[in-house]
Amino acid sequence: QVQLQESGPGLVKPAQTLSLSCTVSGDSINSARYYWSWIRQHPGKGLEWIGYIYYDGTTYYNPSLQSLVTISLDTSRTQFSLKLTSVTAADTAVYYCARRVAATRTGYFDLWGRGTLVTVSS
Amino acid sequence: EIVMTQSPATLSVSPGERATLSCRASQSISTNLAWYQQIPGQPPRLLIYGASTRATGIPARFSGSGSGTEFTLTISSLQSEDFAVYYCQQYNNWYTFGQGTKLEIK
Numbered sequence: 001q002v003q004l005q006e007s008g009p010g011l012v013k014p015a016q017t018l019s020l021s022c023t024v025s026g027d028s029i030n031s032a033r034y035y036w037s038w039i040r041q042h043p044g045k046g047l048e049w050i051g052y053i054y055y056d057g058t059t060y061y062n063p064s065l066q067s068l069v070t071i072s073l074d075t076s077r078t079q080f081s082l083k084l085t086s087v088t089a090a091d092t093a094v095y096y097c098a099r100r101v102a103a104t105r106t107g108y109f110d111l112w113g114r115g116t117l118v119t120v121s122s
Numbered sequence: 123e124i125v126m127t128q129s130p131a132t133l134s135v136s137p138g139e140r141a142t143l144s145c146r147a148s149q150s151i152s153t154n155l156a157w158y159q160q161i162p163g164q165p166p167r168l169l170i171y172g173a174s175t176r177a178t179g180i181p182a183r184f185s186g187s188g189s190g191t192e193f194t195l196t197i198s199s200l201q202s203e204d205f206a207v208y209y210c211q212q213y214n215n216w217y218t219f220g221q222g223t224k225l226e227i228k
Binding site: 045046047048049062063064096098105106107108109110112113114115 | 123171
């Protein structure tokens with residue numbers, strides 16, 4: 001059974017870089033079948049797609065966040081990571097990693113991690 | 123950016139009754155729409171994709187319809203575990219989500 005698990009600091013200071021990892025178990029992120037994604041949810045609010053990465057390292061980012069975001073694959077090929085620079089209180093959210101099938105007309109997210117709350121505060 | 127608008131914000135329905143949730147896109151998205159269910163403290167769960175195809179393991183009481191800009195999620199006979207927040211998401215042009223409809227027990 002494939003599972004995703006987010007990890008990383010729960011508290012980040014303003015203007016610093018938020019760094020999270022997602023561990024994929026039960027499947028390989030080397031597969032061409034999926035895009036590996038980050039999505040966030042501000043407290044009590046809706047969901048915002050941040051971006052995703054393909055097995056070959058190709059990345060796609062939300063245009064509104066593109067200048068601040070980097071998603072990368074871990075060399076172990078069992079994790080992928082998110083870096084969000086120059087954070088503010090507005091970046092306080094639950095961050096989810098999720099999987100999207102890599103085929104046409106399949107832009108939905110069929111598997112999610114449990115999420116991790118990141119608070120930006122001094 | 124395609125804006126997704128869900129209505130109502132909160133829907134109160136009795137167990138066993140039918141619930142109808144709406145989602146509107148700011149421009150046509152064909153049938154590139156998904157629905158998710160989120161129980162508090164849990165991640166979203168994919169229910170419907172392609173506007174009307176149930177995801178693996180989703181009960182038949184969940185159905186989706188619509189195309190273009192108007193979409194509906196119907197839950198035919200509400201069970202206790204169905205009371206949650208529901209989100210629609212478009213994937214016609216990048217990815218955006220609605221603000222959610224909270225389905226509560228009447």
